Each structure stands twice: as structure tokens, then as C-alpha cells.
Amino acid sequence: MGCEHVAIIMDGNGRWAKAQGKPRTAGHLVGADNVRTIAIAANELGVKYLTLYAFSTENWKRSADEVNYIMKLPAVFFKKYMQEFLDRGYRMNIIGELDKLPKNTEKVLRDAMDESRNNTGLNLNICMNYGSQREIVLAANAYAKDVLEGKKELGIDTDEFEQYLMTKDFPPVDLLIRTSGELRISNYLLWQIAYAELAFVPVSWPEFTPEVLKRCLDEYSGRDRRFGGVKSE
Ligand code: FPP
Numbered sequence: 001m002g003c004e005h006v007a008i009i010m011d012g013n014g015r016w017a018k019a020q021g022k023p024r025t026a027g028h029l030v031g032a033d034n035v036r037t038i039a040i041a042a043n044e045l046g047v048k049y050l051t052l053y054a055f056s057t058e059n060w061k062r063s064a065d066e067v068n069y070i071m072k073l074p075a076v077f078f079k080k081y082m083q084e085f086l087d088r089g090y091r092m093n094i095i096g097e098l099d100k101l102p103k104n105t106e107k108v109l110r111d112a113m114d115e116s117r118n119n120t121g122l123n124l125n126i127c128m129n130y131g132s133q134r135e136i137v138l139a140a141n142a143y144a145k146d147v148l149e150g151k152k153e154l155g156i157d158t159d160e161f162e163q164y165l166m167t168k169d170f171p172p173v174d175l176l177i178r179t180s181g182e183l184r185i186s187n188y189l190l191w192q193i194a195y196a197e198l199a200f201v202p203v204s205w206p207e208f209t210p211e212v213l214k215r216c217l218d219e220y221s222g223r224d225r226r227f228g229g230v231k232s233e
Contacts, residue, residue, distance in 0.1 A: 002046060003217055006042060006051070006174065006176075007177070007196070008038070009188055010052055010208075012204025013027030014027050025065070025066060025069040028069060032073050035077070036077075040210075047122065051127065053127045054073075055129055056129075056186065057097075057131030071105045082112060082115065089119045089121030090119060091116045091117070091120070091123050094109040094126050095130050097134070101128065132190040135166050138166075139161065167191075173196040174220070175196060177201060177213075177216050179201055179203060180202070180203070199219065
């Protein structure tokens with residue numbers, strides 16, 4: 001079975017920078033450049049959806065300097081690479097509560113989505129102010145509201161509930177990768193990874209190369225995904 005949807009927790013930017021005697025933010029800048037490198041590689045390896053965790057609902061707890069830096073990164077990133085992404089036919093999707101971001105950050109992200117709306121190539125999904133528990137609570141509230149307003153019946157199934165999630169336009173995650181050796185999910189795509197294969201790699205995000213991605217995909221293709229069924233003969 002091909003790997004259509006890869007999600008990545010891009011961890012270890014801060015430690016990578018510290019190890020080189022640089023501020024944590026230097027790691028985020030290199031990390032953003034690596035988003036381009038890995039998007040190109042993923043596309044060449046046949047991935048159709050690449051969903052990256054750039055900023056979580058919990059990341060607001062970091063220092064104001066670091067948060068401000070990450071909030072400015074989308075503008076830097078898209079100024080450098082948007083034209084190339086358009087030329088390559090990539091479609092940008094931003095997942096998260098965008099209306100709670102600084103206004104300029106929100107605008108840059110919405111513009112990237114608008115400009116690439118008609119593209120049919122790689123879906124490059126960037127999660128910004130995203131948290132999976134929050135996403136599910138928002139979905140439950142939206143469904144409850146529809147019931148109260150008489151637009152939905154009580155007793156929907158999983159497929160119908162998925163239509164309330166921020167990821168309703170995307171297939172489930174096939175492979176979740178986390179860099180930097182931590183063995184955690186950190187409130188990322190909890191619903192969407194229900195049957196995903198997991199890969200935890202010991203390198204930090206700035207060191208995550210196309211070769212490492214290829215190794216993860218090769219390992220994935222050797223796995224026997226059963227989705228709760230029995231082993232195929
Ligand atoms: C986790 O590493 C990384 C983040 C919280 C930020 C990730 C952001 C990027 C890679 C930039 C992408 C942005 C755009 C707009 C493309 P960490 O800081 O938690 O590292 P540590 O665990 O070593 O502290």
C-alpha cells in the first residue's frame with residue numbers, strides 16, 4: 001500500500017541550535033528551510049499530503065521572543081519559497097486556529113492558501129496554533145450546535161464526525177514521523193493517526209534529510225498494515 005499521507009512532528013530545532021552555540025531561533029530558521037527540502041523530497045517519493053507541526057496550542061508557553069520569532073517565520077518562508085511552490089504545483093493548507101494568530105501572520109498564511117487554491121500537486125499542510133484535543137472539542141461543539149439548530153440528527157457515525165474536523169479534506173495519516181528521538185505524540189492529529197504507522201527517528205529536524213525520509217518510507221512499505229483485521233496470507 002502506498003504512503004499517501006505523511007505527518008511529521010518537527011522536533012529538536014532548539015537543541016540542534018544550542019549544540020552549535022546558537023540561539024534556539026537559529027534552529028527554527030534552518031528548520032523552516034528544511035520544510036522546503038523535505039516537501040520537494042516527499043513529492044518526489046510519491047507522497048500526496050505532507051502535514052507538518054509548526055506551532056502547537058501549547059507552544060504559546062515559550063518565551064515571548066521565541067514565539068514572536070516563530071510568528072514571523074511564515075512571512076520569511078513564503079517570501080523565499082512561495083513562487084517555487086506555485087511553479088511546482090503545490091497546494092498550501094494551513095491547519096489550526098488562524099484567527100488567534102497575530103494579524104499579519106494570519107494574513108500571510110491565508111494568502112498562501114488563496115494563491116495556491118487551484119493547484120493539484122502536493123498538499124503541503126502546515127499546522128499553526130493547532131492542538132488535536134482542541135480540534136476535537138471544536139468539532140463536538142459545532143456538531144452540537146447543528147443538532148440544536150435542527151440541521152443534524154443525533155447519532156452520527158465516525159465518517160460524519162470527521163466532517164467537523166479541520167482535516168476534513170484530507171485522507172487519514174499513513175505514516176507519522178517524529179524527529180529528535182522523543183517518543184511522544186504531543187497532541188498531534190490524535191484522531192487522524194488512529195491507524196498510522198509510527199516512526200521515531202533520532203536526528204533533529206534540521207538534520208532530517210531526504211535520505212532519512214526515504215528510509216522511513218522504505219520501512220513503512222515493509223510493514224503489514226491490518227487496520228484491526230487479520231494478517232494477510
Ligand atoms: C520543535 O523544536 C519545533 C518547533 C516548535 C517549531 C517548528 C517550526 C519550524 C520548523 C518552522 C516552520 C515554520 C514554517 C512557517 C514553515 P523545539 O524547538 O521544540 O526543539 P527542542 O525540543 O530541541 O527544544
